[in-house]
């Protein structure tokens with residue numbers, strides 16, 4: 001869909017948003033914009049992602065790590081919003097301004113935008129990352145409703161960034177009953193958008209499975225962004241495949257990461 005390039009850049013800033021009990025820290029990492037020589041950066045859209053590999057990875061880990069693009073602007077830089085999960089994100093969390101980073105991107109496809117269509121934006125946890133810019137860019141935000149489910153405190157998510165732009169509801173999950181209530185909300189809301197609305201979602205697999213199940217039951221379709229583990233990010237290693245109903249196994253990095261829910265098996 002878009003061209004992509006591997007470019008060298010540097011860290012501009014890191015902003016820390018804290019961590020929940022037992023959860024890794026949440027950080028916005030901003031890199032210097034590598035410039036618009038690669039025209040794809042001018043055209044990037046929410047849902048697309050980058051592979052990030054700082055020099056400090058050395059040989060461990062060997063491969064870069066994929067992250068949704070939170071924002072990309074030649075003046076402000078390119079930002080990702082991530083949660084510390086393991087060795088790669090731990091090293092990203094210790095970066096300092098000016099350190100060198102290799103960036104591949106923008107990669108993959110993007111969420112659909114239909115300005116006149118009621119659109120349900122479903123975000124689970126760190127799956128909120130692509131949606132800050134999605135809601136900000138939308139030409140008719142009055143058509144958007146964002147529902148955000150999270151376990152760590154809201155303060156971890158830079159939630160203010162989405163506020164005031166469209167209808168936004170955050171649902172904090174602290175116990176099993178909260179989860180059941182959140183699932184009930186999805187079961188009640190998704191069908192309202194199955195006929196002539198648009199549903200877009202990003203979050204953990206069980207969250208996407210619930211959305212797909214409800215959309216399937218009501219003859220609707222949702223766009224789901226899959227976060228399969230990736231190595232190359234460009235369709236070369238087949239490390240990230242998912243089952244496409246008509247095409248068989250397809251690379252999430254090259255064919256996705258956004259798929260219509262009725263096209264794939266989860």
Ligand SMILES: Cc1cc2nc3c(=O)[nH]c(=O)nc-3n(C[C@H](O)[C@H](O)[C@H](O)COP(=O)(O)OP(=O)(O)OC[C@H]3O[C@@H](n4cnc5c(N)ncnc54)[C@H](O)[C@@H]3O)c2cc1C
Nearest residue numbers: 065066067068081082083085086087088089129227228229
């Ligand atoms: C297209 C795409 C967009 C993404 N966007 C974001 C984002 O915006 N913000 C963000 O925080 N994360 C995002 N992720 C997930 C992110 O890539 C992983 O958290 C990261 O690669 C973990 O690297 P690590 O070296 O710290 O962890 P590792 O040491 O590799 O693994 C640590 C733990 O995390 C688990 N893990 C690793 N990768 C994933 C994954 N993809 N899904 C679920 N569990 C995983 C491992 O199984 C292990 O338990 C995205 C993934 C994809 C494919």
Ligand code: FES
Nearest residue numbers: 231233235237238
């Ligand atoms: S990560 Fe290599 S094919 Fe997708």
